[in-house]
Amino acid sequence: MKICARTDVHYAIRDVVAWADKVPGEKIHLNIGDPDKFDFDTPEWVKEGMIRAIRDGKNYYGRSEGNPEVLKAIAQRDEKFSGRAPDHSIVTQGVAESIEFLFASLMDKGDNILLPSPIYPQYLAACTMNCGEPREYHCIEEEGWNPDPEDMRKKIDDRTRAIVIINPNNPTGAIYSKKFLQGVVDVAAEHDVPIISDEIYDMITFDDYTPMSSLAKDVKLVSLNGISKNYLSPGWRMGYSSFYNCDELYESCLRLARIRLCANTPASYGLLAAYTGDDSHIEPLKKKLLTRRDLMMKRFDEMGLHCVEPKGAFYAFPQCPGDDREFVKGLLEKEKVLTVFGSGFGEQGKGHFRVVFLPDEATLSEACDRIERYVKSL
Ligand SMILES: Cc1ncc(COP(=O)(O)O)c(C=O)c1O
Structure with a gap:
C-alpha cells in the first residue's frame, strides 16, 4: 500500500511514551504538558x-x-x-x-x-x-x-x-x-x-x-x-x-x-x-507553579545543568550532557523518569531536554534526585 510521504510526521512529546511502554515499572512523567494529570482541575x-x-x-x-x-x-x-x-x-x-x-x-x-x-x-x-x-x-x-x-x-x-x-x-x-x-x-x-x-x-x-x-x-x-x-x-x-x-x-x-x-x-x-468568569483560579495556579519552578531551578543549578529560568507556562528546557536522545533514553531506562529530548523541538533543541514542573513538590524532588544520580553516573 502506498502511504503518502507527507504523513511522515513526528511528535516527540508523545513518541517518547512508546519508549516508556517498553520499560517495566512505575515512571515519573515529566513529559506531557497536561495539568489535569497532576493536582490541577478545570475551574x-x-x-x-x-x-x-x-x-x-x-x-x-x-x-x-x-x-x-x-x-x-x-x-x-x-x-x-x-x-x-x-x-x-x-x-x-x-x-x-x-x-x-x-x-x-x-x-x-x-x-x-x-x-x-x-x-x-x-x-x-x-x-x-x-x-x-x-x-x-x-x-x-x-x-x-x-x-x-x-x-x-x-x-x-x-x-x-x-x-x-x-x-x-x-x-x-x-x-x-x-x-x-x-x-x-x-x-x-x-x-x-x-x-x-x-x-x-x-x-x-x-x-x-x-x-x-x-x-x-x-x-x-x-x-x-x-x-x-x-x-x-x-x-x-x-x-x-x-x-x-x-x-x-x-x-x-x-x-x-x-x-x-x-x-x-x-x-x-x-x-x-x-x-465571562472572574479568573479567580489564576493566582493560586501561578503560586503553585512558581514554587515548583523555583524548586526545579535550584536543583538544576546544584547538579550543574544550565537552564534559562522559565518566565511563563510550565516547562523548563535545561542543557544536558552528550546526545539529547541518548540522555533521555538513559534517564528513562536507568531511573524511570520520562522527559522529552530537545531535538524533538527542532535544530536548536539539540543538547537539551524538556521537563514539566507540574507535579507536586515531593514528586519533583524525587525526580530531581534521580536526574542528579543519572547525571553523576555519566
Ligand atoms: C504552544 C502550543 N500550541 C498549541 C498547543 C495545542 O493546544 P490545544 O490543546 O489547544 O490544541 C500546545 C499544547 O501543548 C502548545 O504547547
Missing part, C-alpha cells in the same frame, strides 16, 4: 458552563466559525487583554486545529514558514503535512530564548508565507520582551507576511507580558488561544484563531472549518463561561 464555573449547555439541549452542530455568543465573548476577552478586538475569530478543536487550517491555507509545495527554534513540534509536522518547508530561525538562549529578528531577516524569502511566534513559549518557558516583539513586527512589515502568534499560555505568566495584537497594529496577524492551559481543560479540545487585517486568510480558514462542520458545541459554552 467549577467552566465545567458548569459546558454541563449547562448539554442540559439546555445545545447538543447540536453549531455554526462552523462558532456560535455568535461564543464569538462575542472571544472578541471581548481579546479586547480586554490587548486593547484590540479582532476582525474575526474561528472556534476550533483546540489550537491544534487552528494550526491545521492556517498551514493548509498558506502553504503549497515549495513555500516555507518561519518557525522559532526550538519549536512546539506540531508546527514542524504541519509543514510536512502541507508539503512545505519548516524554516527555523534562532531564538537566543543567552537572551532568555527571545527570537532573533536579524536571523529572521536572513532566512525570509519570497516563498515565506508566515512568521510564527510562541509567547509564552513551549518548550523554553520564555516570555518575549517588547523590544524583540517589535523586531518581529518590523520584519513582518518589511516583507508583508502575516504573523501567527500562539498565545495559549498567556495567563500563566511570571513576568511582564505583551500580547502581539497590542503591538502589531499595521501588519497581518492571527493570534491563537484557547482554554486547554489557561482554564485547565486540555481534553475538551477548545481553542480559536483571531484574525487582524487578513480577511482572505480568514475566508480560507472558514471554508476549511465548514468541511469539518463545527467544533465541539457544548465545550464552546465552557469557553464562554471561562471568558
Whole structure:
C-alpha cells in the first residue's frame, strides 16, 4: 500500500511514551504538558458552563466559525487583554486545529514558514503535512530564548508565507520582551507576511507580558488561544484563531472549518463561561507553579545543568550532557523518569531536554534526585 510521504510526521512529546511502554515499572512523567494529570482541575464555573449547555439541549452542530455568543465573548476577552478586538475569530478543536487550517491555507509545495527554534513540534509536522518547508530561525538562549529578528531577516524569502511566534513559549518557558516583539513586527512589515502568534499560555505568566495584537497594529496577524492551559481543560479540545487585517486568510480558514462542520458545541459554552468568569483560579495556579519552578531551578543549578529560568507556562528546557536522545533514553531506562529530548523541538533543541514542573513538590524532588544520580553516573 502506498502511504503518502507527507504523513511522515513526528511528535516527540508523545513518541517518547512508546519508549516508556517498553520499560517495566512505575515512571515519573515529566513529559506531557497536561495539568489535569497532576493536582490541577478545570475551574467549577467552566465545567458548569459546558454541563449547562448539554442540559439546555445545545447538543447540536453549531455554526462552523462558532456560535455568535461564543464569538462575542472571544472578541471581548481579546479586547480586554490587548486593547484590540479582532476582525474575526474561528472556534476550533483546540489550537491544534487552528494550526491545521492556517498551514493548509498558506502553504503549497515549495513555500516555507518561519518557525522559532526550538519549536512546539506540531508546527514542524504541519509543514510536512502541507508539503512545505519548516524554516527555523534562532531564538537566543543567552537572551532568555527571545527570537532573533536579524536571523529572521536572513532566512525570509519570497516563498515565506508566515512568521510564527510562541509567547509564552513551549518548550523554553520564555516570555518575549517588547523590544524583540517589535523586531518581529518590523520584519513582518518589511516583507508583508502575516504573523501567527500562539498565545495559549498567556495567563500563566511570571513576568511582564505583551500580547502581539497590542503591538502589531499595521501588519497581518492571527493570534491563537484557547482554554486547554489557561482554564485547565486540555481534553475538551477548545481553542480559536483571531484574525487582524487578513480577511482572505480568514475566508480560507472558514471554508476549511465548514468541511469539518463545527467544533465541539457544548465545550464552546465552557469557553464562554471561562471568558465571562472572574479568573479567580489564576493566582493560586501561578503560586503553585512558581514554587515548583523555583524548586526545579535550584536543583538544576546544584547538579550543574544550565537552564534559562522559565518566565511563563510550565516547562523548563535545561542543557544536558552528550546526545539529547541518548540522555533521555538513559534517564528513562536507568531511573524511570520520562522527559522529552530537545531535538524533538527542532535544530536548536539539540543538547537539551524538556521537563514539566507540574507535579507536586515531593514528586519533583524525587525526580530531581534521580536526574542528579543519572547525571553523576555519566
Ligand atoms: C504552544 C502550543 N500550541 C498549541 C498547543 C495545542 O493546544 P490545544 O490543546 O489547544 O490544541 C500546545 C499544547 O501543548 C502548545 O504547547
